[in-house]
Amino acid sequence: MQSPGDTYGAIDGGLNRVGQLLAVFILLTSSAYARTDVSPCYAGFEISSACITERGLDQKVAAYRRNITQAMSRLGASYKMDLRVVNNPVEAGYSDVGDVFTDVVRNDEMRNQSFIINVTADFLEKQPEILFEASSLHEVCHVMNDDLTGYHRNAANVEAAEEHCVLQVVGESRYEQYLSTYASYRHWDPLTYTNYLQQVKNVSLVPAPGERDEADRLAIEYFKTHADGNEHLLVYNGELHDVTLYSTRNKVLHDPAKVGAIIKDGKPMIFFHNHPSEEGRAAMFPSYDDYGAAALFSFMTYARDPSLAVEFRVIQLGTKDTIVSYGFRGTAMDEIQQMASEYRKALALRIDVAGIEARQQNLDYQLAQESFNDYLRYACPVDLTRKDAEVCRTHPQYFLWPSDKFFLHYRPQ
Numbered sequence: 001m002q003s004p005g006d007t008y009g010a011i012d013g014g015l016n017r018v019g020q021l022l023a024v025f026i027l028l029t030s031s032a033y034a035r036t037d038v039s040p041c042y043a044g045f046e047i048s049s050a051c052i053t054e055r056g057l058d059q060k061v062a063a064y065r066r067n068i069t070q071a072m073s074r075l076g077a078s079y080k081m082d083l084r085v086v087n088n089p090v091e092a093g094y095s096d097v098g099d100v101f102t103d104v105v106r107n108d109e110m111r112n113q114s115f116i117i118n119v120t121a122d123f124l125e126k127q128p129e130i131l132f133e134a135s136s137l138h139e140v141c142h143v144m145n146d147d148l149t150g151y152h153r154n155a156a157n158v159e160a161a162e163e164h165c166v167l168q169v170v171g172e173s174r175y176e177q178y179l180s181t182y183a184s185y186r187h188w189d190p191l192t193y194t195n196y197l198q199q200v201k202n203v204s205l206v207p208a209p210g211e212r213d214e215a216d217r218l219a220i221e222y223f224k225t226h227a228d229g230n231e232h233l234l235v236y237n238g239e240l241h242d243v244t245l246y247s248t249r250n251k252v253l254h255d256p257a258k259v260g261a262i263i264k265d266g267k268p269m270i271f272f273h274n275h276p277s278e279e280g281r282a283a284m285f286p287s288y289d290d291y292g293a294a295a296l297f298s299f300m301t302y303a304r305d306p307s308l309a310v311e312f313r314v315i316q317l318g319t320k321d322t323i324v325s326y327g328f329r330g331t332a333m334d335e336i337q338q339m340a341s342e343y344r345k346a347l348a349l350r351i352d353v354a355g356i357e358a359r360q361q362n363l364d365y366q367l368a369q370e371s372f373n374d375y376l377r378y379a380c381p382v383d384l385t386r387k388d389a390e391v392c393r394t395h396p397q398y399f400l401w402p403s404d405k406f407f408l409h410y411r412p413q
């Protein structure tokens with residue numbers, strides 16, 4: 001019997017030692033024995049798409065993919081998650097993994113950027129589709145709860161924490177169907193089932209570490225005490241300034257004189273603005289225009305001083321206040337800095353800057369367009385098969401999309 005804590009395959013959690021030795025032993029003997037007559041489609045780690053077809057797994061693979069997409073939508077998450085069908089994880093050097101397990105792809109700053117769900121062909125062939133549904137929810141919960149290689153937010157309780165996340169989203173009766181199917185897949189006895197179910201129900205998830213700072217607190221307080229139903233643009237540079245010139249419910253124009261004076265002060269700045277709270281999750285995300293404005297204010301800042309820090313945050317007030325920071329990195333940042341540097345040099349030489357300003361406006365437009373294409377369509381994917389196609393299900397806390405130009409980051413309380 002497996003230990004009850006071992007679910008589909010934690011990335012590094014799992015099998016007890018005896019089970020592990022036994023698995024390795026069987027694997028060695030069977031591969032030595034079968035070496036001569038194993039078809040290439042049954043050997044090695046990753047299975048090619050030709051082999052998936054040859055083994056008659058196309059529909060199963062499509063079904064698993066569909067379950068990953070549905071799992072993210074149900075959980076309010078949006079990540080770049082690829083599916084990799086594999087023969088034997090041990091062939092690629094994995095130990096202690098089950099039939100379904102997730103790899104993390106990190107960017108050059110070692111931050112999580114995308115994920116690969118590995119599923120064994122054996123699991124696809126033999127297990128019922130209800131376990132595709134249960135396991136893909138479980139794997140997405142690994143990402144949401146930050147229970148991945150290198151960092152386990154829920155520490156010793158990782159697998160039960162993921163199951164708790166699944167239980168919360170599907171409800172008790174569906175969850176018990178998952179778990180009883182899982183119990184027969186793992187050959188659990190009834191007592192193991194009952195104990196595990198209780199363990200899952202008892203979990204209380206560890207919240208994400210807080211990231212809010214003094215500026216966030218002051219901005220929230222300001223928006224709460226100036227709740228006139230309109231947007232405001234604020235800048236924090238040690239003190240909070242309202243730099244709104246004119247605004248409506250969902251549009252704000254900045255006061256160029258006030259912004260110019262604050263930039264001239266030369267202190268690190270955080271720009272804040274608010275989005276209407278009644279517009280749901282879509283309004284938690286920065287819009288197309290917000291990226292355009294960030295490009296302009298970044299340019300104005302770097303034209304003054306290329307090393308001055310500037311940040312952008314959008315706030316949505318509600319029962320739980322949401323704060324998302326967003327902006328540029330990588331090549332987009334380089335382009336803005338380059339333009340700012342040309343502008344600075346032209347001013348010093350007293351050359352006309354009209355041409356640079358026109359190119360800079362073009363750049364703002366282009367960056368807004370690209371960030372929209374890169375981010376926002378993944379943040380709130382429109383599902384045209386639904387009646388409520390416009391509804392955004394993704395919570396920014398559970399959104400991550402790889403980009404070398406833009407970022408969007410939820411700031412937990």
Ligand SMILES: [Zn+2]
Nearest residue numbers: 007008009010
């Ligand atoms: Zn797991």
Ligand SMILES: [Zn+2]
Nearest residue numbers: 273286287290
């Ligand atoms: Zn906005």
